Amino acid sequence: MSATVENPVLPAAAEAAPPKRPNTLARLLREPAAAFALVLVVLVIGAALLAPVLSPTDPFDNDLSLAMQPPGSPGLWLGADSQGRNMVTRVLYGLRITLLMGLASVALGGGIGALIGFAAAFYRRIDGLLMRLMDIMLSFPAILFGLALAAIFGPGIQAVVLALSVATIPLMARIVRGSALAVMGLDYIEAARATGMSDTRIILRHVAPNCLSSIFVFATLRFGQVILLGSALSFLGLGAQPPTAELGAMASDGRNFLFFAPHIAVIPCIAIFAVVLAFNVLGDALRDALDPRLRT
């Protein structure tokens, strides 16, 4: 058993994970809420990817004669927005932008954060300095990053992604450092060191794969939070600018017509709620499935 792990010729990191997977998935699907969330996440991602195929119209096609048509009108399953654009199309494209915004922020912030976390766990001399820096970053709420960066760079999606990434860095760094430190104390790392493996190799081959589950759980949960924050910034007018189809910006537009055509604001809101809820439930379930010790 242990011989395969020790054998450096085998791509241990890549092959250690797959056998576990059906197990995790099975455990995940046993919980009905989690199974539902997983289906929802897959559907939402699929809808966003296939938006150009699924959409009945172009996202910027407007027909003012249809403006504010309620859901269920002929040919307009979800109605039309204030400019007479088909809401089905707008929501599909809105999902696209909103999910991309979340993905970019979690990937960028999480990537940098993970690097910092590994560095802090591996090089104990810079650990204190790095973690103090992370503490300082952590003491600013994400909304302030959002406001400040929108003020500096001007409102826009870039400012939002940057702000959410910056706010994600210290959180990911802490998680990764914690789980990397737990692994670093184990004998096989000592053994890898003794064989003269390089630091990078030890981190990539032996430390990182063992931190993947915590990274994955955190990224899933963070994705929901980031979408919540990002759509709020867009709602405030600091993120995606009209006529871009972004769910928060769409809700903001709908706010002006709340009393005549509530669906314009409510439909994008429901979409955001569903996405965030799905990722939150899935994240919780993943945590329970991957790390039963944390189960409450």
Place this chain on the structure above:
Amino acid sequence: MAIPVLFGVMLVGFLLMQVVPNDPALVRAGPSATPDVVAALRADMGLDKPLYTQFGLYLWRLLHGDLGVSIINNVPVLQELGNTVGPTLELMFASLIWSIPIGIALGTVGAYRRGRLVDRLITAFAVAGGSIPVFFLGLVLIWYVGFKLQLLPFTGRGGPLWTEEGLTAIILPALTLGGTFIGPVARMTRTAVLDVLGVEHVRTARAKGLGEFRVVTRHALRNAMIPVVTLIGLQIGFLLGGAVVTETVFSWPGVGRLAVGAILSADFPMAQGTIIVLSLGFILINLVVDVLYAALDPRMRA
């Protein structure tokens, strides 16, 4: 901890002023000013000095409460901030005063009835509550309670809280902001109480025949409060974000709405002032949480 953070806030504020697309001296001098006048004003404002000197000057002015004037309406930033801080604090207070007790109660019941239907319902409610966009809740309340039922006002602040207008005007904003806070509080309380319920002194309390209510409130909840307070403190940033959105949705005249308006209209001095004040507020709240922490846990007082 607070000192480097404070310095960071000021640095961000300073950098913000550096990227202003138009020359502040030019703006202040007005369009008809001669180049000589502008140059004199530049020297007067310290704009011809090296950056680090400017930063020093800026800190000096900041510490003396000089945050400049709004580009849009020439009102001193400090004065505008003075008018908006109160309403923001009012809104936060009104939101927390009902949502924290409810959140703690729900979390305690959930932990006590762990795994039962009540617990599952509460957990589901808490997760859903933590996933709902603040503006969604706000817009639904405005549409239904404010517009359909015509029950409560939904724009602006009605007046001081002790008047009827003031009190009715704050209900919907406070329900909105507090509503998104119940979920996180309930979840944190549930986890904290679960940890404590299994502890020996709770078993002892049971063994000596104390009533269940007394065991839970006196022995379990009291110890669970320490992590709960810390976690609530950590969520204050979340609350601040919610406040900015809630103020915008309800046209509540607070700092958050001022900040958003200033950023959207590129009123840099005002934007800078609001960001500094919001950060300061955040740092202060964290200090308060630390003090509370010590009050709850005598071991921390050393």
